[in-house]
Amino acid sequence: MYRETRKRKSIRRCYSQTFRKKSAKRDPSLPDWNFLPLEIVEKIFQFCIWNEGHIVLKKLGSVSYLWAKVIGLKKFWKNVDFVKGSEQCTNQQLGRMTRNLFPLLIDCETIRFNNCLTNRQFVDMVPKFNNVRELSFQAASRVTSGLLTELADARSLESLESINLNGTFRKSIIPKAALNFCFDLMPRLKRLNISNNKxxxxxxxxxFETINSKCRKMEVFEMENCLYVNGFSDPELDYAEFRQNCQSLKVFNISCTRFQAYYPDAELGVVIPGDCLDLREIYLCSKTALHLHQTPQRILGLVENCKNLEIINVCNLKHMDNFEFLLYLKTKKLRSLNISYLFTFIFPAQIDLISQVTDIFDRWRHCLEELNISGSTFLEPVWAAIFESFGKDPALRKLWLRDTDIPQEQIRFIVKRFEKLIYLNVCSKHNICSTKSIDGVFYEENLKELRKQL
Structure with a gap:
């Protein structure tokens, strides 16, 4: 018994001595992480945050005691991103690491939450958010629509200006939560994205009612591709009220979201209030046919007086037979126009179309940089009128002509005349492929070679 005990002690002593000898043999040419200058450590941390987000700070804090103290510096917690780098962790690791970092969010201004966030965790944290300006729940797929109520009831969010709820909720947004959010918080926001939700x-x-009448501070409103789970009528967008009240709105996106456009008819004696709207970007794409009272000519009546409008996207509107809906626009600063898949049939009134396109594109030839008229079907004189109206030295840089019946001669004219083009898409099922046909997608270098060949 005594001999066995002595033998164990001697083995333990030999092991510890061997371990100490190995530990002592550290390469002196390598840096000791504990003695790096603080400014170097901070730069390492900042570089890691830019590349891998704030999740990486938890890993860095485990390197040494000094590094564990450094990750708590306020300079790293102004703009917080818990999404970037989260794909490299398992759900269990991500949840543990994120929860350990939550106490450091006291002085943050912007936060992007990952899918570990729950409604209860947010309620526990929200009293600390006195300085928060932007919140993004785009990747927080575990929260429910009750989050809208929690946001509306929070007293600490006086500085909040922007909320991103793009595709956040797996289940549909219930009316009670939406009403609390719309009437208590939404009028105070500058930016709101609630796209891709049911x-x-x-x-x-x-x-719709809130954006119509109460959002005088709103600068960006996005409600794209939202689906309704019940109800017999679509929400109404009052053009006259909207144009009067949305004084700060610059971006309006309700593409592929059903609505009824209401505009008072002057013949009925309805007084239309003053126009204060100054939109820069509007997106009104459609998946379904317009209602009978929503004529294509009226769909852009919302922005006809916006002189600073730069981007228009109204693709897939149905029942189009002319360009009259663009003639009334007063903007002379249009940079991007998407009218793809509007004119899918050949109409007889070709003379009217030629006159309209000549007027429209001659007006915007000095500023229009992107044009998408994919899916359109015109006779050859109309195609010629569209691109000849741009005149000499057009500003156009990107052009989409996908699935059109544009003649090959007109494509060659575009390649030679439009020297500033850096992108051209002429993939078309209408083109008859031959050795001389121009078909496909062309970028800047390809276009230069193509011009030389022509």
Whole structure:
């Protein structure tokens, strides 16, 4: 017994001595992480945050005691991103690491949450958010629409200006949560993105009613591709009220979201209030046919007086037979126009179309940089009128002509005349492929070679 005990002690002593000898043999040419200058450590941290987000700070804090103290510096917690780098962790690791970092969010201004966030965790943290200006829940797929109520009821969010809820909720947004959010918080926001969510029709009505009348501070509103789970009528967008009240709005995106456009008819004696709208970007794409009272000529009546309008996207509108809806626009600063898949049939009134396109594109030839008229079907004189109206030295840089019946001669004219083009898409099922046909996608270098060949 005594001999066995002595033998164990001697083995333990030999092992510890061997371990100490190996530990002592550290290469002196390598830096000791504990003695790096603080400014160097901070630069390392900042570089890691830019590349891998704030999740990486938890890993860095485990290197040494000094580094664990450094990750708590306020300079790293102004703009917080818990999404970047989260794909490299398992759900269990991500949840543990994120929860350990939550206490450091006291002085942050912007936060992007990952899918570990729950409604209860947010309620526990929200009293600390006195300085928060932007919140993004785009990747926080575990929260429910009750989050809207928590946001509306929070007293600490006086500085909040922007909320991103793009595709956040797996289940539909319930009316009670939407009403609380719309009437208590939404009028104070400058930017709101609630795209790609399902909602009850009553919830959709609340969003439309609020943006119609109460959002004088709103600069960006996006409600794209939202689906209604019930209800017999679509929410109404009152053009006259909207144009009067949305004084700060610059970006309006309700593409592929159903709505009814209401505009008072002057013949009925309705007084239309003053126009204060100054939009820069509007997106009104459609998946379904317009209602009978929403004529294509009226769909852009919302922005006809916006002189600083730069981007228009109205692709996939149905029942189009002319360009009259663009003639009334007063903007002379248009940079991007998407009217793809509007003119899918050949119409007889070709003379009217030639006159319209000549007027429209001659007006914007000095500023229009992007044009998408994919899916359009015109006779050859109309195609010629469109691109001849740009005149000499056009500003156009990107052009989409996908699935059109544009003649090959007109494509050659475009390649030679439009010297500033850096992108051209002429992939078309209408073109008859031959050795001389121009078909496909061309970028800047390809276009230069093509011009030389022509």
């Amino acid at each position: 909602m009850h029709a009553t919830a959709a009505e609340a969003f």
